[in-house]
């Protein structure tokens with residue numbers, strides 16, 4: 420079989436990561452979390468004292484950190500200059516700054532190139548999740564999925580993950596991040612014209628996984 424490329428996009432809290440990992444594991448495909456890459460470059464900017472409110476400073480530094488993603492869906496990894504950042508990239512500080520960093524065109528160009536080379540070298544195919552995978556990074560993907568869910572469902576899922584974080588402030592932070600991601604000039608969060616939209620509000624994770632697996636199998 421030719422390597423199948425699956426793009427899964429959508430806002431935060433729609434179940435993208437859980438779905439993408441499970442689908443990849445079930446079908447023997449690689450897995451790439453592109454949000455983790457944007458979080459990793461943001462972590463590096465914060466750690467190195469780059470002013471997040473200065474796009475020119477971010478652009479000038481965009482080429483410096485070396486970001487490496489491990490694509491095993493059973494245990495994806497992410498390092499920056501050899502440092503494991505899987506934990507540090509999930510802090511609220513990084514979450515609140517990642518939209519500003521990922522809006523900078525030089526950052527997107529750098530990370531997009533990395534994503535394309537990872538996808539091209541995945542011998543068995545890959546599931547790539549993010550915001551602009553179907554529209555910009557891999558416009559020729561065999562299958563494009565756009566996951567959505569109500570703001571309430573997304574905030575409830577995310578605050579569950581954050582172990583007790585309050586749902587109201589999680590909801591506000593998610594809405595703010597989605598608005599920033601959807602309104603930026605360079606490859607905003609958007610549904611590709613040829614993407615299949617799946618509203619996960621009323622679905623269990625198992626149902627979403629089954630739905631996507633069926634769609635992938637139809638393409639193979």
Ligand code: C5P
Pocket residue numbers: 431453454455457458517518519521522548549550551552596600
């Ligand atoms: O998926 P996750 O919520 O970890 O993504 C973190 C952030 O990374 C998003 O809010 C967005 O600003 C950025 N991102 C992006 N393009 C992608 C994936 C993530 O701009 N393909």
